[in-house]
Amino acid sequence: MKWLRFRHHGAEAFGLLDGEHVLVHDGNMFDEPCATGERVSADGVEWLAPCRPSKVIGLWNNFRAAALKNGWSPPTEPLYFLKAPSSVTANESTIDVPAGYDGRVAYEGELAVVIGKPTRAVAVTDAPAHIFGYTCANDVTALELLHRDPSFPQWARAKSFDGFGALGPVIETTFDVGTAQLRTTVSGRERQNYPLADMFFTPAELVSHVSHDMTLLPGDVILCGTSLGVLPMKPGSVVEVVIDGIGLLRNRFGTPAAAVS
Helix, strand or coil: CEEEEEEECCEEEEEEEECCEEEEEEEECCEEEEEEEEEEEHHHCEEECCCCCCCEEEEECCEHHHHHHHCCCCCCCCEEEEECHHHEECCCCEECCCCCCCCCEECCEEEEEEECCCECCCCCCCHHHHEEEEEEEEECEEHHHCCCCCCCCCHHHHHCCCCCEEEEEEEECCCCHHHCEEEEEECCEEEEEEEHHHECCCHHHHHHHHHCCCCECCCCEEECCCCCCCCECCCCEEEEEEECCCEEEEEEECCCHHHCC
């Protein structure tokens, strides 16, 4: 099932994507949502981020191909950082160039895990029951902030500008991570194409590990990390992250220089 949040006639709502229509629901997406019987055209709604996380957790060095090429040692435990929840933005939204930062900004096409119920210190075998579903993500990064101060890597700041956490278009609850491929294109040119099965730590392992450090809440997001092909974007670039079985997340980065008045 493909769940989405949207705005229609000025009101926020959620529902199930059914072909070219949305089946509107009431209540809580994560706890016995109830169909209202209303159907609206998917073309007539404004996409919202598919969930409102209390925290966004991002993985570093979680793909074997990237580790091999960059000479990184395989991690013995998940290496992660936190992104501000205010960085989250929706499918088809524009990611603004940050004010006060004129350095390079990179895309990172990723799989995102969405938590479905309170999760604390769960075993790997129990973790799938705590996963509501999966969505596409673009984990945007202000590259030159990461190590600008050699005494303090600025992961949170570099990852947390408004719009730097694009999620969507839907949360797919039935998804096989082991067989899916992720592709990222930038203005129509393919830049990433990698199998999700190449992860060091599977989604269930990530949920288990992180839940032993902090309680995960419904709607929280774990970004599974990215693989080869990450590059800076130019203003005006359109980035599309496609994951088999989930859908296509599309965002524009800033405004083309020629269009600035």
